[in-house]
Amino acid sequence: MNKVIIVDSECANLNSIYKAVTAAGLTADITDEPDKITGADAIIFPGVGSYKHAMRVLEQKQLVDPLMTTIKKGIPFLGICLGMQLLCSCSEENHAQGSTERIQGLNAVKGLVTRFNNELPVPHVGWNQVQPAVGHPLFYGLGNSSYFYFTHSYYVTPDSDENILARTSYGINFTSAIIRNNLLGVQFHPEKSGPAGLRLLSNFGKIIAGKEH
Amino acid sequence: MLAKRIIPCLDVRDGRVVKGTRFINLRDAGDPVERARYYDQEGADEIVFLDITASVEKRRAIIDVVSKTASVVFIPLTVGGGIDNVQFMQELLQSGADKVSLNTAALSNPELINHGAERFGSQCIVVAIDARCKNHAAEGLRSWEVYSHGGRQPTGREVISWAQEVERLGAGEILLTSMDADGTLNGYDNELLAAVTSTVNIPVIASGGAGKLEHLYDAFTKGQAHAVLAASILHFGTFSIADIKQYLSSKGLPVRPVDGIKDYDLREEF
Numbered sequence: 001m002n003k004v005i006i007v008d009s010e011c012a013n014l015n016s017i018y019k020a021v022t023a024a025g026l027t028a029d030i031t032d033e034p035d036k037i038t039g040a041d042a043i044i045f046p047g048v049g050s051y052k053h054a055m056r057v058l059e060q061k062q063l064v065d066p067l068m069t070t071i072k073k074g075i076p077f078l079g080i081c082l083g084m085q086l087l088c089s090c091s092e093e094n095h096a097q098g099s100t101e102r103i104q105g106l107n108a109v110k111g112l113v114t115r116f117n118n119e120l121p122v123p124h125v126g127w128n129q130v131q132p133a134v135g136h137p138l139f140y141g142l143g144n145s146s147y148f149y150f151t152h153s154y155y156v157t158p159d160s161d162e163n164i165l166a167r168t169s170y171g172i173n174f175t176s177a178i179i180r181n182n183l184l185g186v187q188f189h190p191e192k193s194g195p196a197g198l199r200l201l202s203n204f205g206k207i208i209a210g211k212e213h
Numbered sequence: 214m215l216a217k218r219i220i221p222c223l224d225v226r227d228g229r230v231v232k233g234t235r236f237i238n239l240r241d242a243g244d245p246v247e248r249a250r251y252y253d254q255e256g257a258d259e260i261v262f263l264d265i266t267a268s269v270e271k272r273r274a275i276i277d278v279v280s281k282t283a284s285v286v287f288i289p290l291t292v293g294g295g296i297d298n299v300q301f302m303q304e305l306l307q308s309g310a311d312k313v314s315l316n317t318a319a320l321s322n323p324e325l326i327n328h329g330a331e332r333f334g335s336q337c338i339v340v341a342i343d344a345r346c347k348n349h350a351a352e353g354l355r356s357w358e359v360y361s362h363g364g365r366q367p368t369g370r371e372v373i374s375w376a377q378e379v380e381r382l383g384a385g386e387i388l389l390t391s392m393d394a395d396g397t398l399n400g401y402d403n404e405l406l407a408a409v410t411s412t413v414n415i416p417v418i419a420s421g422g423a424g425k426l427e428h429l430y431d432a433f434t435k436g437q438a439h440a441v442l443a444a445s446i447l448h449f450g451t452f453s454i455a456d457i458k459q460y461l462s463s464k465g466l467p468v469r470p471v472d473g474i475k476d477y478d479l480r481e482e483f
Contacts, residue, residue, distance in 0.1 A: 012303070012306035012307065012333045012334075012337060013306070013311065014307075015280075015283070015307055015308065015309055016283055016309050016311065019283055019284050019287075019309065020287050023284075023285075023287065048333070048334045048336060048337070049332075049333060049334030049337075050331075050334065121413075121414050121415050121416050121439065122414060122415070123335060123336050123385050123386075123415070123416070124215070125336065125385065125386060125416045125439070126215050126216060126218050126258070126416070126439065126440065127215070127216040127218065127258055127469040128214070128215045128216065129214060147216060147469040147470075149288065149289060151289075151311075151336040151385070152336065153335070153336075169214065170215060189289075191287060192287060192288055192289050192311060193287070193288075194253070194287055194288050195287075197287060198287060
């Protein structure tokens with residue numbers, strides 16, 4: 001099976017992702033080497049924490065161009081949590097003083113990342129239901145309302161509904177998975193979503209192997 | 214719907230679980246990895262390890278426990294107990310913990326919350342608050358004091374203002390233990406819970422006092438908790454996680470179903 005490259009963006013949960021991906025039957029390598037990313041057959045792009053910090057890390061490690069190259073090539077690509085958000089155009093970060101700042105993302109999917117702003121607690125933490133908007137091999141075997149584990153304060157709103165792969169309800173109906181051809185992103189953490197999460201990762205493995213029929 | 218979370222808490226000393234009697238079917242019920250796996254398969258939504266190791270030298274044992282657990286259990290894992298610096302947080306997170314729970318060290322150095330949240334994100338930082346009531350209902354409005362050092366030292370801090378401060382400093386969740394209710398099996402302190410959940414806008418995990426199924430329901434409804442931590446009722450076999458979820462679900466609360474958790478067969482072809 002083709003090896004999946006897990007991009008080391010210095011986030012805390014890299015090893016958890018590696019362990020879950022391995023348990024789901026994929027073979028994986030963690031790397032921050034631009035050449036290995038450029039030459040990858042498939043990418044998992046994780047991320048937790050702040051948008052600004054993550055973009056800075058990608059720039060410092062000179063990973064922006066390699067990531068864009070792989071996205072343009074159209075290889076199977078899965079962004080997880082902040083990794084999904086970084087694929088979008090930009091994020092509006094709220095600061096304690098009440099000001100907002102726009103931070104540019106990778107702009108592979110046109111859309112804005114904003115903070116939850118309703119009466120419910122933020123971060124949105126826990127197991128919530130994911131409803132696929134379209135049939136897609138990533139969700140094969142998972143029904144139309146499986147629970148996945150979320151922990152995030154910001155969410156993605158794609159400009160076009162065509163990029164919405166799944167939705168989840170938390171005060172509002174937000175986009176919990178995005179798609180653009182082989183570029184996929186999930187807001188939840190498949191690596192922490194028990195058997196459902198492993199199934200999703202295994203589905204991604206089948207997409208990589210071209211056996212998604 | 215966001216599910217109400219049921220979280221077993223395992224006390225770990227020198228790398229071994231110290232509580233539990235009902236695990237005759239486990240090869241080694243004192244092994245934290247086996248116990249975490251057991252609760253995962255029972256439908257636990259997360260696992261908390263509370264490291265009560267006394268000596269600083271032996272504290273690294275928990276890293277190995279976390280690493281082994283994260284290789285076989287794919288639900289969120291929180292570690293608390295004796296975490297007093299960012300370096301140790303990083304080691305725990307890198308070994309597979311998803312969150313760290315800060316308590317005494319956050320009280321003596323509140324900036325630790327801030328530093329952890331900035332470095333790893335708020336979603337990694339839980340602040341545990343041990344609360345004891347300062348007066349009785351008969352005396353009017355109740356208020357609670359924060360205790361440190363595993364509940365041994367009063368800090369003079371008021372629980373509500375400390376909860377607000379930890380939210381401001383970047384905590385992603387609060388783990389709120391009522392020292393008055395803990396061990397009584399008489400129910401969570403829902404007044405304390407409601408006082409905190411109505412003041413902060415981050416999720417609050419209720420801890421201390423569960424003895425009956427309705428206690429968990431009350432914590433979610435009267436106390437407005439977002440999750441409940443349970444120890445004795447699970448470890449001594451009073452209820453299983455399936456019992457709890459079935460009960461809550463029958464009362465109309467959303468839970469992640471236990472049924473079907475094992476149904477996804479990874480080898481299945483499409």
